[in-house]
Amino acid sequence: MQLTMKSRQLEGGGHTAFRGFPALIGILILFFFFLLPIIRLALMSFTSAESLSVSAYSEVLQESVTWKTLWNTIYIVAGSTAISMFLGIAMAAVMAYTDVHGKSLMQLFIYLPFIIPSYITTLAWVQFFGSSGPLGGLPDWLIPDLYSPGGIIFVLGISHYPLVYLMTVQVFRRIPREAELAAFVSGASRLTCWRKVILPMALPGICSGGLLACLSNLDNFGVPAILGIPANIRVLSTYIYEQVIGYGPSAFSRAAVLSVLLGIVAIAATLIQVWFLRRSKVTETTVPDYEPRTQLKPFGRKLMQTVLWIFLLGTSLVPFLAMAAVSLVQAYGVDLTWQNLSLGNYRYILFEDEKVLRSLSNSLLLGFITAVICLLFGTLFAYYRSHKQGRLPKVMEAIITMPYALPGTVLALCIILMWMQPLPGWYPGVYGTPAILLIAYITRFFVLQFRGSYTAFSQLDARMEEAARTNGADFFARWRQIVLPLILPGVLSGALLVFLTSLTELTVSSMLWSSGAETVGVIIFSFEQAGYSTYSTAFSSLIVLAILIGGIAYLVMQRKWKQRGRSM
Numbered sequence: 001m002q003l004t005m006k007s008r009q010l011e012g013g014g015h016t017a018f019r020g021f022p023a024l025i026g027i028l029i030l031f032f033f034f035l036l037p038i039i040r041l042a043l044m045s046f047t048s049a050e051s052l053s054v055s056a057y058s059e060v061l062q063e064s065v066t067w068k069t070l071w072n073t074i075y076i077v078a079g080s081t082a083i084s085m086f087l088g089i090a091m092a093a094v095m096a097y098t099d100v101h102g103k104s105l106m107q108l109f110i111y112l113p114f115i116i117p118s119y120i121t122t123l124a125w126v127q128f129f130g131s132s133g134p135l136g137g138l139p140d141w142l143i144p145d146l147y148s149p150g151g152i153i154f155v156l157g158i159s160h161y162p163l164v165y166l167m168t169v170q171v172f173r174r175i176p177r178e179a180e181l182a183a184f185v186s187g188a189s190r191l192t193c194w195r196k197v198i199l200p201m202a203l204p205g206i207c208s209g210g211l212l213a214c215l216s217n218l219d220n221f222g223v224p225a226i227l228g229i230p231a232n233i234r235v236l237s238t239y240i241y242e243q244v245i246g247y248g249p250s251a252f253s254r255a256a257v258l259s260v261l262l263g264i265v266a267i268a269a270t271l272i273q274v275w276f277l278r279r280s281k282v283t284e285t286t287v288p289d290y291e292p293r294t295q296l297k298p299f300g301r302k303l304m305q306t307v308l309w310i311f312l313l314g315t316s317l318v319p320f321l322a323m324a325a326v327s328l329v330q331a332y333g334v335d336l337t338w339q340n341l342s343l344g345n346y347r348y349i350l351f352e353d354e355k356v357l358r359s360l361s362n363s364l365l366l367g368f369i370t371a372v373i374c375l376l377f378g379t380l381f382a383y384y385r386s387h388k389q390g391r392l393p394k395v396m397e398a399i400i401t402m403p404y405a406l407p408g409t410v411l412a413l414c415i416i417l418m419w420m421q422p423l424p425g426w427y428p429g430v431y432g433t434p435a436i437l438l439i440a441y442i443t444r445f446f447v448l449q450f451r452g453s454y455t456a457f458s459q460l461d462a463r464m465e466e467a468a469r470t471n472g473a474d475f476f477a478r479w480r481q482i483v484l485p486l487i488l489p490g491v492l493s494g495a496l497l498v499f500l501t502s503l504t505e506l507t508v509s510s511m512l513w514s515s516g517a518e519t520v521g522v523i524i525f526s527f528e529q530a531g532y533s534t535y536s537t538a539f540s541s542l543i544v545l546a547i548l549i550g551g552i553a554y555l556v557m558q559r560k561w562k563q564r565g566r567s568m
Contacts, residue, residue: 026381027392030399032422033443037414038402044417045256056253065234066258073235073265076152076224077217083157084213088164089206095165096172099292100305109312114162115547116320117504119222119525120540121159122146124319126226127326127537147231152224156217158315163216164209171205172198173290180293214269218262219407221507222521226528236262237507240409244416244511252417259410266407320544327538345538356539359518362434366519367502370441371449375495378449379487385450386457397450404447408507415440415512432514440512441502448501452494456487500550504543 046052060066091110095103113121129143145151175198183193199206224235234242236258243255296304330342349356381400385393403411419439420431430436460483469478506521513522520543527536 026384027396030396033439034399034403034446037411037418037443038406040417041256041259041410041414044252045260047253047256056250056257059250060254060257065239066261069234069236069239070261070265072149072233073218073237073262076149076156076235077214077265077269079149079153080156080160080217081210081214083153084161084164084217085206085210087157087161088166088209088213089168091161091165092169092172094304094308096169097293098301098304099295100301100308102305106308106312109316110165111162112316113159115551116544117222117506117521118156118159118220119226119506119521120323120504120544121319122155122223122226123524123528123533123537123540124323125155125158127533128319128322130326130533147227147233149233152227152233155223155227156220159220159223160213160216163212164206167209167212168202168205171202175201177293211270215266215405215407218266218269219507221408221510222525225510225525229529236265237407237409240413241511244413252413255413256417259407259413262407262410266405320541323537324541327534327541329534331534345534346542349535349538349542353535355518356523358516359520359523362437362517363503363520366434366438366441367499369438370445370502371495371499373442374446374449374498375491378446378494379453379491382450382453382457385454400447400450403443404445408444409511411444412440412508412511415443415508432517434517436512437509437517437519440508441505444508445498445501448498449491449494452497453487453491456490460486496550500547504547 045056046054047056094100095106100106116124126146129146144154146155179197179201180193183197188196219237221237221241224233224238225241227233228235228238240255240258240262243251243258327345328341328343330340330344381396385397403414406414415436416431419428419436421427430439504521505519506525509519509522510525513519518526520539524536524539524543527533527539
């Protein structure tokens with residue numbers, strides 16, 4: 001009997017060790033693909049002539065251009081984040097608390113500047129204020145200069161205010177009515193109620209949205225590249241890009257130092273958010289309340305709706321219509337008249353320039369492969385994370401989050417330093433090929449799929465799977481009949497987000513592309529930098545149209561899926 005018990009203990013121990021083996025393999029893979037590139041970047045910043053040194057820091061920090069670039073970065077990020085927060089909070093308050101009509105349609109226009117890639121949004125604004133745009137006939141002093149720090153701040157702020165809105169509107173709806181009523185009964189005015197009750201309780205959502213907007217503004221490459229490089233206005237993301245494409249003897253070391261500085265700015269922004277949250281006194285909120293809390297008078301409601309629609313159409317639709325109109329003129333700068341309209345730009349884009357078709361093919365293929373790989377492994381990791389407790393799953397989640405939290409130019413440099421020679425003596429030859437773009441996309445966007453799948457698993461009642469297990473259903477039967485039908489909408493949402501983000505990505509691609517491996521974002525950026533604005537606007541208009549059609553098709557499919565679920 002003792003021998004039998006010992007043998008069972010050995011079998012149990014072996015089984016436990018075997019069960020821990022996949023987790024060990026997973027953590028090693030995550031370390032190699034997600035964490036080691038960041039470590040290699042940090043080491044590169046302290047490397048000079050293949051030895052450890054701080055000479056790169058000393059050289060970069062002694063240059064006046066570095067401090068000017070750092071100041072430009074802080075100034076532009078702070079200004080654009082302030083605009084994003086003001087617009088996001090104001091729109092969230094109106095949509096959550098007032099009884100304006102047409103909120104569902106308004107929300108679509110609120111999200112449009114965020115759904116469309118920021119470099120395409122920038123082109124839309126450039127064409128809107130350009131000589132061929134609808135404001136081309138106005139005096140120059142009435143047309144704002146987008147090729148300036150103020151222009152960059154404006155476009156970034158408009159592009160990312162939906163992030164603040166998204167994180168804030170639900171928090172506003174969860175604030176209990178009783179808290180507001182108690183303030184009013186105590187004699188507080190509406191302004192006092194907002195200052196002492198609503199805003200403090202909504203501070204977590206406001207800070208989260210503000211941090212997302214701040215990091216997005218800090219990470220953004222397209223807007224400061226299109227508007228800043230022609231005007232010699234550098235920020236850290238574009239300065240890193242200039243260092244890498246310069247290919248000097250110390251280019252990578254200097255770029256690594258600048259990347260560390262950019263990371264410090266991102267960490268500082270995160271710490272400021274944490275400081276604000278610790279100072280706030282947040283209480284638990286209730287379920288979302290979608291009923292309006294402020295009944296506007298008929299004239300006030302119409303005035304509010306008019307102002308909202310002017311703002312939404314002016315920031316979400318009109319610039320893109322202006323861009324589409326400019327894409328139809330025969331040459332940039334000519335008047336927008338019927339005689340000057342032509343489909344020649346689209347004919348060139350679709351049938352004459354092989355780089356355009358190749359970039360579209362590359363982006364579609366890379367986006368599809370990235371989405372499929374992230375769909376499979378991101379969903380598996382989300383399943384593991386939702387069923388396992390302890391420190392290891394949290395550490396693994398933190399590791400896969402780090403590449404997405406890093407600015408895109410920093411991650412691109414990490415990928416370059418990692419995959420030129422991943423291990424001593426091993427040269428895989430992926431640098432300068434589409435394979436390195438695929439590795440970068442998977443590394444950067446894996447967490448998007450994980451978040452979507454993890455949210456779907458967290459909404460799944462574990463008792464349903466347990467009941468199927470009790471009735472004798474094996475793992476594959478439980479997944480096929482119970483788990484997969486319930487999580488599929490959330491999982492597909494994550495996959496669609498990964499695909500669209502990979503399809504239109506520019507920041508990472510701008511530093512990793514090579515001849516024959518161009519992407520959509522790279523070609524549009526190259527057209528604009530070379531002065532072929534009619535081609536860049538034509539290509540951008542096609543991408544916007546494709547995104548809108550895809551989004552509408554997905555919404556229709558999602559609605560049908562929900563109706564099917566209700567009928568079942």
